[in-house]
Amino acid sequence: MPEVVVDLALDSDLEWCARLMAESDPWLTLGRGFETCLARCRGPEFHVLMARESGQPLGFLLLHPTGVAGSPYIAAIATSASVRGRGIGSMLLDAAEQWIPAARHIFLCVSSFNTRARQLYERRGYTQAGEFPDYVIQGASEILMHKRLVRP
Template sequence: MTAPTIDLALDTDFEWCAQLMSTNDPWLTLGRDFETCLVRCRGPEFVVLLARNGEQRAGFLLLHPTGVAGSPYIAAIAVSAAARGQGVGSALLAAAERWFPAARHIFLCVSSFNTRAKKLYELRGYVQVGELPDYVIAGASEFIMHKRLERP
């Protein structure tokens, strides 16, 4: 299996990204519709990284350069159903971790019901540093996760 290629998403990719978000969890459970997701994907404050397997879009990641205390914040990551389990999520996380070479820390939030994603983040070295109970929806928490980036 070859690693996906990852680069900046183009304007023509944003609708695909929003469709992927709005039709999959955690965004379904969190009540995010296509229009809401599209606004996020087109937000000028975000870097949108797109993963491709050959010519096929495989996933994307929304990255805010200074989202938490001046450190990069991964606002969303999604992998298409056809590409899950093929290392696309890990490749997107690795790209985000390298994107701002001067950054020493990176953060993300993961919903308490999104156990598969939380496990991936932990395997990649992210540690839960906080919890926001009932933050987006009642009965679910958002776990704040952090990774200290090793820099030469």
Template sequence: MNLNIIKAEKKHLDDCKVALQNSDLGRVYFPQENKAINAINEGISKQEILVALNPEGLCLGFVWLIRNGVFHSFPYIHIIAVKEEYRSLGIGREILDYIEKLVAESSKIFLVVDDFNPKAKLLYQKVGYKEVGVIPDLYKKGINGSLMMKVLL
């Protein structure tokens, strides 16, 4: 798909909320609408959220990228979410490719994927991310987070 990936604006808030809340990640960490909205508002205000738009301008998903999020040195993908009806079309992979090109000056990029989300972990592994550690109870008791890293060439 030919996506246009741009900085998110307030007008994208509702689309981002829908993508997030209808994801496995959102159901666990952002089940209340206000919690999802507050988080996305924070990312937009920090100019850390990018949205993926189709050629007609429809927002299909978003990514929250923190440029120096890991050890104050490496990019960190905090959240990535694609609207439910657009999943399995390669949009997540296209967003990841875009982000990796955007931060190509870095030697590595990181993300965390939780153990309740094996499909996401498989996608990350397919595109070259390696698990470098497991953090028990990272964000919520009983949920282990896999720290994933990709070496950028």
């Protein structure tokens, strides 16, 4: 079985990332179209980490190195529908958690309706740090989650 590798995305990967976002939840429900997603992926403040197998993209993670109180913030994570359940999301989270070696904490937000993602984050040690009701869309909250990173 080919190895999955996580590394920095190339500029040529960003349209693929934006298309994946725009065509899947939570971004569909949040009303984020392709152009908005592409602008986010191209943001110079972000590191875009890409999971690939045999050179083919499987998923990505958008990381702001100092997004919450100077700690890394995961702004987006997505995997292709065909590889969900294979651990690609966990690989991307592992990479993000190790990307800034001096970081002691990491944060992310998850939409209240995105229960599957929230379960993944909780299994991986993230806990709720706050809630923003009606933050993006009426009737849904954005849940701020935090994980303390253990460093050797």
